[in-house]
Amino acid sequence: MTATLTRVDVAPPVASPKRRRHAPGWLAVVPLLAFVALAFGIPALAMLNGAFTVKDPATGATSYTTANLTASLKGAYLTALLGSVKLSAVSAVISAVLGLLLAQAVVTSRFRALREAVLTASGVLANFGGVPLAFAFVATLGNSGVLTRYLDLTDKGWDLYSFWGLVIVYLYFLIPLMVLTITPALDGLRVQWREAARNNGATAVQYWRHVALPVLAPSLLGGFVLLFGSAFAAYATAAAMVGSSIPLVTLQIADAISGNVLVGQENVALALSLDMVLVAGLVMAVYLPLQRRSARWLEA
Amino acid sequence: MARSMNTAARSTNASARSTNRSVPVRPWRGLVLAGAALYFLVPLAASVIFTVDVPGEGVTFDAYTQIFGTDGFVSSLLLSLELAAATIAIVLLLMVPAMVALRLGAPKLRPVVEVVCSLPLVVPPIAFVAGIGTVLKWGPEHLSRTPLFQTFTAIQNPDFPFVLVLAYVVMALPFVYRALDAGLRAMDVRTLVEAARSCGAGWPQALVRAVLPNLRGALLNASFLTLALVLGEFTVAQLLGFQPFAVWIVNVSGSQAQLSVAVSVLSLLVTWALLLALAGFGGRSRTAPRG
Numbered sequence: 001m002t003a004t005l006t007r008v009d010v011a012p013p014v015a016s017p018k019r020r021r022h023a024p025g026w027l028a029v030v031p032l033l034a035f036v037a038l039a040f041g042i043p044a045l046a047m048l049n050g051a052f053t054v055k056d057p058a059t060g061a062t063s064y065t066t067a068n069l070t071a072s073l074k075g076a077y078l079t080a081l082l083g084s085v086k087l088s089a090v091s092a093v094i095s096a097v098l099g100l101l102l103a104q105a106v107v108t109s110r111f112r113a114l115r116e117a118v119l120t121a122s123g124v125l126a127n128f129g130g131v132p133l134a135f136a137f138v139a140t141l142g143n144s145g146v147l148t149r150y151l152d153l154t155d156k157g158w159d160l161y162s163f164w165g166l167v168i169v170y171l172y173f174l175i176p177l178m179v180l181t182i183t184p185a186l187d188g189l190r191v192q193w194r195e196a197a198r199n200n201g202a203t204a205v206q207y208w209r210h211v212a213l214p215v216l217a218p219s220l221l222g223g224f225v226l227l228f229g230s231a232f233a234a235y236a237t238a239a240a241m242v243g244s245s246i247p248l249v250t251l252q253i254a255d256a257i258s259g260n261v262l263v264g265q266e267n268v269a270l271a272l273s274l275d276m277v278l279v280a281g282l283v284m285a286v287y288l289p290l291q292r293r294s295a296r297w298l299e300a
Numbered sequence: 301m302a303r304s305m306n307t308a309a310r311s312t313n314a315s316a317r318s319t320n321r322s323v324p325v326r327p328w329r330g331l332v333l334a335g336a337a338l339y340f341l342v343p344l345a346a347s348v349i350f351t352v353d354v355p356g357e358g359v360t361f362d363a364y365t366q367i368f369g370t371d372g373f374v375s376s377l378l379l380s381l382e383l384a385a386a387t388i389a390i391v392l393l394l395m396v397p398a399m400v401a402l403r404l405g406a407p408k409l410r411p412v413v414e415v416v417c418s419l420p421l422v423v424p425p426i427a428f429v430a431g432i433g434t435v436l437k438w439g440p441e442h443l444s445r446t447p448l449f450q451t452f453t454a455i456q457n458p459d460f461p462f463v464l465v466l467a468y469v470v471m472a473l474p475f476v477y478r479a480l481d482a483g484l485r486a487m488d489v490r491t492l493v494e495a496a497r498s499c500g501a502g503w504p505q506a507l508v509r510a511v512l513p514n515l516r517g518a519l520l521n522a523s524f525l526t527l528a529l530v531l532g533e534f535t536v537a538q539l540l541g542f543q544p545f546a547v548w549i550v551n552v553s554g555s556q557a558q559l560s561v562a563v564s565v566l567s568l569l570v571t572w573a574l575l576l577a578l579a580g581f582g583g584r585s586r587t588a589p590r591g
Binding site for chain 2: 026027028029031032033035036038039040042043044045046047050098101102104105106108109114118121124125130131132133135136137138139140141144145146147149171172175229232233235236239240250253254257258266269270273274276277280281284288
């Protein structure tokens, strides 16, 4: 009895699971990696290659150069790049602060339904920006928008198709994104920490300054960086709303790709794309370690 | 001894929490919630008013009754839904086996897959489509005599542009990775599979009947995020010259402002309703362990 049991228990695990553990692991991951190499790797390499090549219109010969990159950091292109950075930074700071306040209001609320509703709504609004969002704001605050008409905002100098107009629109999907990002971190703040601080005579302000904010810092910074990247990459909202009246790098790329400005600017568009990838890469290089750090804090 | 101290501590905790709860004065919270409600609801309400109350015509529901009759609405919406279905199927077929396998074996591959699935976050859609456009141009320029050329033409068929599915699967990877990772983290895949296996289940059976039912919430979550992404996607489709739903809304807005806003409002509300239904359906399993 015992002999058969041990044989059944011990014998197979030595041979088969070892094989099993490796074989399916590799096999199941291979299609994913192959797909990404095909659908993502090739376009990415094409972009990289195009950003560094120019085609001589007379001979049709291509040569490697950094002229595109230099051109992408000059004149109107540089203005657009800086415009995007400024818009993204301003909207990200404002939404990070407002998102934190809203998330804290929801997390500490007694009503579970409110929490569920706000989180669900945030899930929709954070992901479903783009075109419908642009049109909702055009209908609200645009030149013939409802609020603009009722409140005579045009006479008061309001213009939706301006820098601050875009900021207001961007907040609509950035604040929900911040709520989604920061809520797990706020959930991770133990009630006991607040109680311990209070028992030791700390005021609410002291608790936030010395306990909660330091614990939240990686999540807050990570959230800010994520919002920045999200605003920086946004194209649909701006394109549907302002056309190209505001200098933004995404709008410049779209114009150059579709040949709206000058013929033969496609490779400058690729260089601009590369600039964007570098900024976005920087964003991720800051965000991912921060997120890992906050996750470690909150799970421990 | 230790246990009694613990109970004592817990009871003070409980009493502290209950006094905490009985103090209702937190004016900032009401202020924040009211402000948020105002900011998020006013554009929706104003959009509805905008579509219904047309200057010079009074209250009319024409914008809504016209929707179905308008050229391109049905075809663009159907195209978007088909693209979404294909994208969801492919992304789940690629990701679920890979993610489960990473939990069971091959943990060394986990950082690789994590990085690969985060890569699309580093390449904004507009940069991605610039790259895709360049590749698609190779077709006529370099490959016109090779069999690959037919593939290039086939994936750009305007009736069902498969190239969009390829792009959307890539763009969905980060969201799907996060959703599935959260779902898998909440369960012990290895024990589950070993239990199923020792009960005589084969690998496919263990996966389908033990792992997947536990992943239901995560799968729904991933599918929904992908659906929302594809339905709202504008950048890639517009710049490659196809006309799914979001592109159609913009194209129609030039001539029919009321109609485009009406469609925007409707699509937002439908997505919202769908997500609320999902939250009610899948949410129970998601929130239960947190207690």
